[in-house]
Amino acid sequence: MDERRTWWKEAVVYQIYPRSFNDSDGDGVGDLQGIIDKLDHVASLGVDVIWLNPVYESPQADNGYDISDYRAIHEEYGTMADWETLLEEVHDRDMKLIMDLVVNHTSTEHEWFEQSRRDEDGYREYYFWREGETPPNNWKSGFGGSAWEFDEEVGMQYLHLFDETQADLDWDVEAVRADVYEMMNWWLEKGIDGFRMDVINLISKPEGLPDGDPSQDWVGIEHFADGPNAQEYLEEMAEATYDDYDTMTVGECVDIDVETASDYVSEEGPMDMVFHFEHMHVDMGEKWLSPAEWDLTDLKAVMSHWQTELDGWNSLYLTNHDQPRIVSRFADDGEYRRESGKLLGTLLFTLSGTPYVYQGQEIGMTNYPWRSLDELDDLQSIGKVEEAIEAGEIDEFEEVADIVRDRSRDNARTPMQWDDSENAGFTDGDPWLSVNPNYEAINVAAAEADDDSILNYYRDLVDLREDNEVFVYGEYTLHLPDHESVWAYRMELDGEAVLVTLNFSATETSVTIDDAARTSDLLVANYDDAPTVTDANLTLRPYEARVHSLT
Incomplete structure (x- = not known):
């Protein structure tokens, strides 16, 4: 048995993507009051923790992962008073709240970047600026295209491993780290219970920013994933912030293996657990638009390896806001959707680790039948298709439509299906992203009325795990x-x-x-x-x- 018993090892986490969860004011965008209105549904599952995707002030180029003010709430989601009410209501239901921490990059509308543009008070050093209009290396953005953007105002280029509106912070600058830690402590003092850390193992870039292997889908990843000072900076972060609180921390770590993950989450490591991607890559080929054939032995091998070889604690997830719906991806979203949803839930809750349930997973929501690029909002999907067209690899979307339908992050971001009324009960207005047309059959109200539903089975699984420590430890x-x-x-x-x-x-x-x-x-x-x-x-x-x- 693991002697280091903690609440977060025995917890079940429910992930909420605010934009798509529940809209309280009819503007088509989910909001904090909408979440408050549906907290009883979340609590009824028996979960212990809510992971809230970003609700900070943001231009919303990447749906909140482009933060312009870490200490303000984006107006579409509500106010800081609404957020404080949410925290209180979550705690009143004996649940905890962890916030998304996005500190590899900021929005180009963040005050730090604006000051960096103006070269004020040392802020130029906060980001990676380089002279000239030719990219200083061959690194690619995770969303397609070069990782460098020329800024006309400054006459220099800056690094962005994601969208051009998301400029990478230079963590080698001590003032950057100090400002990040101060912000984290501000949220901890407000009473949150931890952080999910976005692409946290990308924060350290090597000196000289060397070229990457051009055969990689994400060129440069061997240099910026688990960079030279990543471990040191995360240890410094922990000591300066959350080590002084009773929190849970989970770091999203790109291109990480079990050995490196063990450094982060062992007894002396700076984080409690990581999100790795090895099991999410079993159906991926060399490129985003070239999927690989896979079978169950591939998935078993990866997840079994992490069960037996990780020196530390496992996170257990099969989907999230960046991944397709699980019944569509790993099982059968047609004739056996109900059985598939229950089977995948059984897997999730009977392995050792902390299970994460993404909104809609508990009712067996499925991928959306995307028909054109115009329907999509996902920067990654759009960027990868446009890059392939520009490179002459394809002529039009229709050539890769089936791949995009299977892979797009928007599959997870279609609005939550609450009932069979218009727009699935998500909004009285026009939803920001299309509602899946199967909402009349697949929704929370129908699942509540059905004793044999996936929803009620998930409740049984949560109870099973709570009553049997063998599934935890x-x-x-x-x-x-x-x-x-x-x-x-x-x-x-x-x-x-x-x-x-x-x-x-x-x-x-x-x-x-x-x-x-x-x-x-x-x-x-x-x-x-x-x-x-x-x-x-x-x-x-x-x-x-x-x-x-x-x-």
């Missing part, structure tokens, strides 16, 4: 690693053991598992008539999930 053992449709594993803790069997297939599948010969109580299953006791020879129906205790 247990040791993971994989069975049948080479089986292409069945994922089976044992979790064991202090003599207690459970067997989890998951059929990721639309066909009935039979397997032999020695552990199954000693199963007894059925703890949870996504078919009502699942056998309470099994033997070594198991037959699993399409997308069937079972969790048995072992004797």
Whole structure:
């Protein structure tokens, strides 16, 4: 058993993307009051923590990840008083609130960048400015195109690893770090319970900014992911800020492996857990617009590796605001959508680590059937398609439409589906992004009225995890690693053991598992008539999930 017991290891986190969650004032954009109005739904799941995507003042070029004022609330979302009410209401429901921390870059409308443009009071050094109109290296933006933008006003170029409106801060400048830490402490003093840190392992860039490997989809990533001082700066951050508070911290870490992650999240590490992307890349080819064929053994191998090899605590997620919907990506969003949603939930809640549920996941929301580039808002999708057209790799969107439909971040950002009224009950106005046309069948109200819904099954899973520490602190053992449709594993803790069997297939599948010969109580299953006791020879129906205790 992990002796370092903490509340965040035993917690379940619910992620809210404010722009798409619930609109209280009819302007088509979700807001803080809308979240407050729906907090009872979140609390009813039994979750412990809400992760709130950015609500800071922002031009919204990247939906809030381009921050122009860290200490103000964007007017579309409400006011600081609304945010303070939200925090109070969250705490009143015995939940905690963690905020998104975006400090690799700021908006080009941030006061620091404006002062940097004017070369005032040392602020020129806050960002990466270089002379000339030719990019100083071949680094690419994660959204497509060069990572350098020429500024006519300054007559120099600045670095932006994401959109041109998101200028990278130079963390080697001590004043930058001091200002960031001061801002973090300001929020901690307001009573938040931690941070989710956006692309936090990109904060350190190497001296000289050398060229990157041009064959990489994200050129330069080998230099700016886990850069030379990333560990040092994160340790400094922790000591200067959240180490003095009872918080949880999770760092989004691009292109990280389990060994490097262990440095960040081991007992002496500066963060509690990281979001890695290895399992999110099983269906990715060399380029964003060239997906790879994958099967279940790929996903099993990655997630099993992190279960057994990480020196530290795991985060458990299958989707978020940057990823497609899980039933559309990893299972079946058609005939077996209900079974698929429950199966993927079973996986999420029965591995060791802290589970993260993204809004709409609990009702089995699906990808959107995008028909044109004009329908999309996602800078990444638009940028990658436009880059491919400019490079002559494709002539038009239709050539890659299926890929974009599968990959776009906007799949997760369509409005939350609350009921079968117009716009799924999300807004009385025109929604900022299209509502999925299947909202009349897939919505919270319908799920509440259905005892067999994915929503009610998620509640059972939260209760199961809360009542059985083996799912929190247990040791993971994989069975049948080479089986292409069945994922089976044992979790064991202090003599207690459970067997989890998951059929990721639309066909009935039979397997032999020695552990199954000693199963007894059925703890949870996504078919009502699942056998309470099994033997070594198991037959699993399409997308069937079972969790048995072992004797």
